[in-house]
Amino acid sequence: MSSRILHRTINHAYPVAVGGEGIYIQDAQGKRYIDASGGAAVSCLGHGHPDVTRAMHEQADRLAFAHTSFFTTEPAEKLADHLVSRAPAGISHVYYVSGGSEAIEAALKMARQYFVEKGEPQRRHFIARRQSYHGNTLGALSIGGNAWRRQQFAPLLIEAHHIAPCFEYRDRRPDETPEVYGRRVADELEAKILELGTDSVIAFIAEPVVGATLGAVTAVPGYFRRIREICDKYGVLLILDEVMCGMGRTGTLHACEQEGITPDIMAIAKGLGGGYQPIGAVLLQQKIFDAFAQGSGFFQHGHTYLGHPMACAAALAVQQVIERDRLLDNVKAMGAHLADRLTERFGNHRHVGDIRGRGLFQAIELVRDRADKSTFDPALKLHARVKKEAMARGLMCYPMGGTIDGRSGDHVLLAPPFISKAEDIDAIVERLGDAVDAAIGSVA
Numbered sequence: 001m002s003s004r005i006l007h008r009t010i011n012h013a014y015p016v017a018v019g020g021e022g023i024y025i026q027d028a029q030g031k032r033y034i035d036a037s038g039g040a041a042v043s044c045l046g047h048g049h050p051d052v053t054r055a056m057h058e059q060a061d062r063l064a065f066a067h068t069s070f071f072t073t074e075p076a077e078k079l080a081d082h083l084v085s086r087a088p089a090g091i092s093h094v095y096y097v098s099g100g101s102e103a104i105e106a107a108l109k110m111a112r113q114y115f116v117e118k119g120e121p122q123r124r125h126f127i128a129r130r131q132s133y134h135g136n137t138l139g140a141l142s143i144g145g146n147a148w149r150r151q152q153f154a155p156l157l158i159e160a161h162h163i164a165p166c167f168e169y170r171d172r173r174p175d176e177t178p179e180v181y182g183r184r185v186a187d188e189l190e191a192k193i194l195e196l197g198t199d200s201v202i203a204f205i206a207e208p209v210v211g212a213t214l215g216a217v218t219a220v221p222g223y224f225r226r227i228r229e230i231c232d233k234y235g236v237l238l239i240l241d242e243v244m245c246g247m248g249r250t251g252t253l254h255a256c257e258q259e260g261i262t263p264d265i266m267a268i269a270k271g272l273g274g275g276y277q278p279i280g281a282v283l284l285q286q287k288i289f290d291a292f293a294q295g296s297g298f299f300q301h302g303h304t305y306l307g308h309p310m311a312c313a314a315a316l317a318v319q320q321v322i323e324r325d326r327l328l329d330n331v332k333a334m335g336a337h338l339a340d341r342l343t344e345r346f347g348n349h350r351h352v353g354d355i356r357g358r359g360l361f362q363a364i365e366l367v368r369d370r371a372d373k374s375t376f377d378p379a380l381k382l383h384a385r386v387k388k389e390a391m392a393r394g395l396m397c398y399p400m401g402g403t404i405d406g407r408s409g410d411h412v413l414l415a416p417p418f419i420s421k422a423e424d425i426d427a428i429v430e431r432l433g434d435a436v437d438a439a440i441g442s443v444a
C-alpha cells in the first residue's frame with residue numbers, strides 16, 4: 001500500500017492498527033498483538049478502557065476546546081488538583097503541555113526564568129547525563145545525551161554539559177561497592193559545577209530510571225540523594241524527567257519516591273494520559289511559582305493546545321481508574337512476577353548479559369559474550385531483528401540499539417499495561433524468548 005505519510009521508516013510496511021482492547025492491539029488483517037511495551041511506555045491502562053472513553057465522550061459533548069489565554073476549564077483544574085495533592089513534597093502547581101518533549105522544553109525555560117526573576121540572570125548552563133533521552137525538539141535534544149540522535153543536528157543545538165550516567169552493569173569497577181560507585185559518578189556533577197562556575201548553572205536534569213536509551217536502568221542506592229545534596233549546595237535546580245518512568249510505571253506514582261528525593265521541577269507525560277490523548281505536564285515547587293508570582297507575574301511560554309480540555313478529561317479518568325482499582329499494587333505484584341519470569345527464561349541465556357528494571361518497566365541487555373559483556377556488531381541491527389520477530393509472533397516490545405554509546409549495544413524494553421495479569425506476563429515472556437532466539441539465530 002502506498003502512503004502519503006512520511007513514516008518513521010520509509011519503505012517499511014506498517015500494519016494498520018484498527019482496534020484495541022485491554023492488553024491487545026488488532027490490525028486490519030485481524031492479527032492481535034500483546035502491547036507489552038505500551039507503545040513506548042505510554043498505554044498504562046491498555047486500550048479501549050470504557051471509563052476513559054466515557055469521560056472523553058462526555059467532555060467532547062460538553063466542550064472540546066477553549067484557549068487558555070481566555071479561559072480555564074473544569075477538567076484542567078480538577079486534574080491539577082489531583083496531581084498536586086499526590087505530588088512529591090512542596091510541589092504546588094502544574095503547567096500543562098501536549099507531550100514529553102514539550103514538557104522538557106517548558107521545564108528548561110521555567111528553570112531559566114526562575115533565576116532571571118530571582119536576580120541571577122548569569123545562570124545559563126544545563127548539566128545532564130550521557131545516554132539519557134529527553135525528547136526530540138531542539139532544546140530537549142540539546143540536553144539529551146544520546147550521541148546518535150544528536151549527531152546530525154549538533155550545529156543547531158544549544159550548549160549543554162554531560163556527566164556519566166549511573167549504569168552499574170557496565171561502569172562499576174570490580175573494586176567498588178555500589179555505594180562507592182554511585183558516589184563517584186554523582187560527584188561528577190559537583191566537579192562539572194565547579195568547572196562551569198558555581199553561580200552559572202541553572203539545573204541538572206536526569207531520568208530517575210533511564211528508559212529508551214539505556215533500557216530501564218535504575219541508579220544505585222544513594223546516588224540520587226547525593227545528587228540532591230550537590231544541587232542544594234550550589235543552588236542548582238534538580239529537574240527530574242519522569243516522562244517515561246513516572247505515573248506509576250515503577251510501582252509508585254513517581255519514580256523519585258523510591259530514591260527518597262524531591263525534585264524542584266518534574267516532567268511527566270506518557271502514563272499521564274495513557275495514550276488516550278496527547279498530554280504532558282510540568283510539576284513545580286512553590287518557590288518557583290512564588291518567584292514568578294512576585295516577579296513578572298507570568299511564565300513567558302505557551303502553546304495553543306496546552307491544558308486541552310479533552311486531554312485533561314482523559315488524563316483525569318486514567319488517573320482515577322489507576323487509583324480506584326489500586327493498580328499500583330498490581331504493578332508491584334506483576335513487576336515481581338515479570339522479573340521472576342525473565343530470570344527463568346533469560347537468567348542463563350548466553351546472550352543476555354543483564355536483566356533489570358523496576359515495577360512494570362524492565363529490560364534485558366543483549367551481549368555477544370556474557371563474560372566480557374561484548375556487544376553484537378551494530379551493523380547487524382539486532383534490536384530491529386528482535387522487534388520484527390516479536391511483531392511476527394504478535395508481541396509489541398521496545399528494542400533499541402546504542403545502549404553503550406549511542407552506537408553499540410542492544411536492549412529490549414518492556415512496559416506492559418498496569419492491568420496485566422500473571423498469564424499475560426507469562427505469554428509476553430514466552431513470545432519474547434522465542435523472538436530473541438530467532439533474532440540471534442539469524443545473526444549467529
Ligand code: PLP
Pocket residue numbers: 040099100101102104133134135136207211212241242243244245269
Ligand atoms: N523524556 C523521556 C524520558 C522520554 O522517554 C521521552 C520519549 O520517549 C521524552 C522525554 C519525549 O517525549 P515525547 O516523545 O512525548 O515528546
